[in-house]
Amino acid sequence: MGDRRIPEATVARLPVYLQVLVEAAEAGTLTLSSDDLARASGLNSAKVRKDLSFLGTYGTRGVGYDVAELTTEISEVLGLSVDRAVIIIGVGNLGSALASYDGFDRRGFKVAALLDADPARIGTCVGGHEVRDAAELPAIVREQDVTFAVIAVPAGRAQEVADVAVAAGVSALLNFAPTHLTVPDHVTCRTVDLSTELQILSFYEQIADGPSAAAG
Amino acid sequence: MGDRRIPEATVARLPVYLQVLVEAAEAGTLTLSSDDLARASGLNSAKVRKDLSFLGTYGTRGVGYDVAELTTEISEVLGLSVDRAVIIIGVGNLGSALASYDGFDRRGFKVAALLDADPARIGTCVGGHEVRDAAELPAIVREQDVTFAVIAVPAGRAQEVADVAVAAGVSALLNFAPTHLTVPDHVTCRTVDLSTELQILSFYEQIADGPSAAAG
Numbered sequence: 001m002g003d004r005r006i007p008e009a010t011v012a013r014l015p016v017y018l019q020v021l022v023e024a025a026e027a028g029t030l031t032l033s034s035d036d037l038a039r040a041s042g043l044n045s046a047k048v049r050k051d052l053s054f055l056g057t058y059g060t061r062g063v064g065y066d067v068a069e070l071t072t073e074i075s076e077v078l079g080l081s082v083d084r085a086v087i088i089i090g091v092g093n094l095g096s097a098l099a100s101y102d103g104f105d106r107r108g109f110k111v112a113a114l115l116d117a118d119p120a121r122i123g124t125c126v127g128g129h130e131v132r133d134a135a136e137l138p139a140i141v142r143e144q145d146v147t148f149a150v151i152a153v154p155a156g157r158a159q160e161v162a163d164v165a166v167a168a169g170v171s172a173l174l175n176f177a178p179t180h181l182t183v184p185d186h187v188t189c190r191t192v193d194l195s196t197e198l199q200i201l202s203f204y205e206q207i208a209d210g211p212s213a214a215a216g
Numbered sequence: 217m218g219d220r221r222i223p224e225a226t227v228a229r230l231p232v233y234l235q236v237l238v239e240a241a242e243a244g245t246l247t248l249s250s251d252d253l254a255r256a257s258g259l260n261s262a263k264v265r266k267d268l269s270f271l272g273t274y275g276t277r278g279v280g281y282d283v284a285e286l287t288t289e290i291s292e293v294l295g296l297s298v299d300r301a302v303i304i305i306g307v308g309n310l311g312s313a314l315a316s317y318d319g320f321d322r323r324g325f326k327v328a329a330l331l332d333a334d335p336a337r338i339g340t341c342v343g344g345h346e347v348r349d350a351a352e353l354p355a356i357v358r359e360q361d362v363t364f365a366v367i368a369v370p371a372g373r374a375q376e377v378a379d380v381a382v383a384a385g386v387s388a389l390l391n392f393a394p395t396h397l398t399v400p401d402h403v404t405c406r407t408v409d410l411s412t413e414l415q416i417l418s419f420y421e422q423i424a425d426g427p428s429a430a431a432g
Contacts, residue, residue, distance in 0.1 A: 009225045011419050015412040040396065042405075078415050079422035086414070097310035098410060101394070107411040108418075147421070148414065172421040174413055178317070180256065188421040189258075192413050194314060195323040196231040197390055197406060198302070198364065199294050202324075203227050205363070205388040205404040206295035 006077070010051045014074050015107075016041045017051070021071045022106070033064035080108030085146045087170075089161050090153035091116040091124075091131050094176055098150055100127035112144040134161075138168040148172045155179040162189070222293070226267045230290050231323075232257045233267070237287045238322070249280035296324035301362045303386075305377050306369035307332040307340075307347050310392055314366055316343035328360040350377075354384040364388045371395040378405070 020040040024032055034052075038045040052058070052065070055073050059065040075081050086109045088095050099114050114126055117134040124131050132140065140146065149165040151158050151173060158177035165173065166187050173189040175181050183189045236256040240248055250268075254261035268274070268281070271289050275281040291297050302325045304311050315330050330342055333350040340347050348356065356362065365381040367374055367389060374393035381389065382403050389405040391397050399405045 006419075007225070009223070011416055012228075012412075014419070015409065015415040018415070019409070042396070077419065079418040080415060084418065092313070093309045093316065094313035097308070097313055100309065101410055104411050104414065107415060109411065109414055148417070150414075172417050174417050180258070188417060190413060190417045190420070193231065193235070194317055195320055195325065196228075197408050198320065198325055198366075199231040199234070199296060199323060200227055201364065201388050201390050201404060201406045202295040202300065203222075203230070203293065204406075 006054045010054050013041070013043070013047075013051055014078055017048070018071065018074045018078070018080075018107070021067055021074070024067050025071065030067055031064045032067055032070075034059065036064065075108065078108075083108055083110050084148055085110050085112040085144050086148040086150060087111075087113045087115060087137070087140060087146050087165075088150045088152060089115045089134065089137070089165065090151065090157075091118075091121050091126055092152065092154075095150075095152035096126050098152060098176075099129055109148070112146050113140045115140070134164075137164055141165070141168040141170055146170060148174065151175045151177055151181075153177060222270045226270050229257070229259070229263075229267055230294055233264070234287065234290045234294070234296075234323075237283055237290070240283050241287065246283055247280045248283055248286075250275065252280065291324065294324075299324055299326050300364055301326050301328040301360050302364040302366060303327075303329045303331060303353070303356060303362050303381075304366045304368060305331045305350065305353070305381065306367065306373075307334075307337050307342055308368065308370075311366075311368035312342050314368060314392075315345055325364070328362050329356045331356070350380075353380055357381070357384040357386055362386060364390065367391045367393055367397075369393060 017037060020037055034045040034048045038048045055077055057070060057073055088098055088111060091114050099111065104111060111129055114129045114131045115134045115137055116122060116131050121131050122133050147170060149170045151161055153161050155177045158175060158179050159181055162173055162181045162183060166183060171187055173183065173187065175189060175191040178193055181189055233253060236253060250261040250264045254264045271293055273286060273289055304314050304327060307330050320327060327345055330345045330347045331350045331353055332338060332347050337347050338349050363386060365386045367377055369377050371393045374391060374395050375397055378389055378397045378399060382399060387403055389399065391405060391407040394409055397405050
């Protein structure tokens with residue numbers, strides 16, 4: 001999947017920096033030092049400086065990083081400088097939680113539609129969006145130029161739903177179903193396994209218990 | 217937060233390998249090559265071999281990795297060789313989705329209790345668990361030896377809930393509220409921001425669009 005110039009772990013931290021920057025801008029802050037950024041992100045400042053150096057950004061000694069400039073740079077690297085239309089497929093508990101999540105709009109994503117195959121859900125309103133018939137997916141993707149789909153259906157239906165979305169022209173899938181999806185090479189797919197996060201937490205928790213525990 | 221011997225990005229992939237191994241074992245497979253592991257994980261085999269080398273595991277040339285042995289090794293590194301008791305605080309849409317998620321049990325986590333402060337929810341049953349009064353949190357943590365708490369309350373209440381959980385003896389927090397939490401040094405906290413995953417996806421999607429897009 002292409003470019004290796006920015007390490008994965010750095011890419012994963014860029015959204016965190018972006019959140020800190022957006023909050024700083026809202027509070028009227030014009031510059032942030034790497035120490036400020038580190039403190040607000042829960043990281044050390046050497047890591048912050050190294051991460052940002054991958055963007056070609058080094059800040060100004062004694063002044064720090066320009067908040068507006070760094071916000072633009074990170075947004076561009078993440079491809080967020082234009083709003084992206086997202087559909088959420090599956091409006092059960094998880095899909096409803098995602099639809100009601102107010103962070104998407106502020107981060108460059110626009111929820112274009114919620115889709116479900118259950119007649120009992122179609123036509124209801126969730127998080128301010130009307131739930132539409134899953135059969136309308138291809139038309140919605142075409143009309144609203146949707147590139148991103150969030151999959152929040154049960155594991156057994158995820159591949160089928162992914163196939164339909166990809167056939168309709170979606171090129172990036174965020175999959176919350178606990179199953180591996182097969183997609184064509186031109187499609188980017190990330191699976192978010194909620195137990196994965198608990199397992200990663202477990203690793204760091206046992207390291208915090210004492211170094212001997214980490215020897216494995 | 218301690219040990220740097222295993223890189224963060226490797227730690228984040230260990231749960232993926234574990235899932236592949238568990239599925240292989242269920243299918244009766246005794247050994248897997250790094251190619252097999254790579255294919256099922258959506259990675260390249262050089263990365264798989266490098267990741268596993270951090271565990272001190274190199275496999276056997278021409279045979280591959282012993283599925284049972286590697287499962288045990290990864291489980292131990294992740295601290296999953298004993299079942300961990302987890303509480304879920306907040307039983308709205310997201311908390312309900314997490315409570316109904318069947319992946320926790322199979323990955324070394326046992327949901328000890330669901331907690332909510334809303335009288336309308338207390339006493340209801342979600343995902344096979346009774347919702348209990350949030351006021352019972354300290355007693356439940358003590359009685360069931362709970363170390364992990366999943367926070368799925370609104371952002372405005374997350375810090376307060378985290379403080380109560382930490383005071384009760386919880387040492388690891390998985391926070392789904394879109395806010396940064398402040399915790400004492402001995403507590404491990406991971407915040408899962410659902411829009412972060414979309415932003416990371418956006419990065420890789422624009423790289424897939426063409427290398428020039430990634431230059432930033």
